[in-house]
Amino acid sequence: MINLENISFDHCIKCTVCTAYCPVARVTHLYPGPKQSGPDTERLRIKNPNLLDESLKYCNNCKRCEIACPSDVKIADIIQNAKWKYSPKKFRLRDMLLSHTDLTGRIATFAGPVFNFFTRLFPVKRLLDFFLNISSKKTLPEYARGTFHHWFNSCRSTQEDYDTRVVYFHGCYVNYNDHELGKDVLCVLNAMNIGVTLTNEKCCGVPLIANSFLSKARRNAAYNIKSLEKSIGGTNRKVVVSSSSCTFALKHEYPNLLEMDTSTISSHIEYITSYICKQFLQKNIPDMKPLNLTAAYHSPCHLERMGGVIYSVEVLKRIPGLELKLLHSECCGISGTYGFKKEFEQIAQDIGNDLFRQIKSLQPDIVITDCETCKWQIEMNTPYEVLHPVSVIARALSGNKFDLTV
Ligand code: SF4
Ligand code: SF4
Structure with a gap:
């Protein structure tokens, strides 16, 4: 069932500003742009789903069209919804591996440097390219040894001494790839006399949404919402997030795309620099x-x-x-x-x-x-x-x- 409230295509005034701002339409003729793929064809897709245009797959969900739109049409959400609802469902091992970041992260952080060594070898890149269609021109990100969540246990008690504490949603990147960023968040907040607590979290769902693993994205969202509610515990405690995309998912993709109720957590979630900036303004x-x-x-x-x-x-x-x-x-x-x-x-x-x-x-x-x-x-x-x-x-x-x- 299509949620007419969310898709908002009727507000389009046909100005084409979104198409001028679309980075994909700028570089390839294969993609007609957000106006045509979004509000224009949504009317037709609703009448006849067989009218699905193959070019929808080129949209990278960057949301720049939504920034530009003067009528607040949720263009990228319309396109994303159309991909999910009408595209033929095809399982691709590559898309599963790239999007299930908790699974690949656990395996890769267990192997640590060995995983990094092999994924940088040219013959391995060629094999990934040939069998999985992961471009050999790209280098997969490096993984840390172990998880940030596990490392945090070593300093958990030091965080309990602070009168003010925030919940830190670190995301998969800090947990599996870049512990240093997580440590930097602790350093900076501690230097401002703010302690940190972690919550049990799963991947925010951004890669799952992009690769059409919708049920899994909804399950992760439900888990994260419940876990954050528990950590907030009826207080006014903030949840700070160091990934801009995780913040976007928790605040916007959950209610708009996944249709989850985030009313208990939404006002608590804040991107880390927004939280720090407000502290700076209070002379902290x-x-x-x-x-x-x-x-x-x-x-x-x-x-x-x-x-x-x-x-x-x-x-x-x-x-x-x-x-x-x-x-x-x-x-x-x-x-x-x-x-x-x-x-x-x-x-x-x-x-x-x-x-x-x-x-x-x-x-x-x-x-x-x-x-x-x-x-x-x-x-x-x-x-x-x-x-x-x-x-x-x-x-x-x-x-x-x-x-x-x-
Ligand atoms: S979200 Fe899709 S349609 Fe919108 S600007 Fe980005 S690539 Fe273009
Ligand atoms: S910018 Fe908004 S109003 Fe203008 S064509 Fe695109 S969707 Fe329609």
């Missing part, structure tokens, strides 16, 4: 030493959709000695798992090329972005290290007294 600013670096900042699409870029920029502007250069707003192309798929790899590259050129022409010392998959795409296409804004603050903290590395 940690001591920071000058960094003396030039940084190029890239704003991820989902953070732009939430209106959250301003917080990251404001927080970064408070770091002494950081010369911040804002890059033009562009999609990097990777869109989670999209750019790893052989059939979309060239489109993802073509989308990102302008951004890579901008970064190279600025010659910064570092690049900063809030999204882990933007980081992978930029690091694969430029020679620069890409850091999360919280990691940059952690580097500026004076002294090592909050260094929780073990």
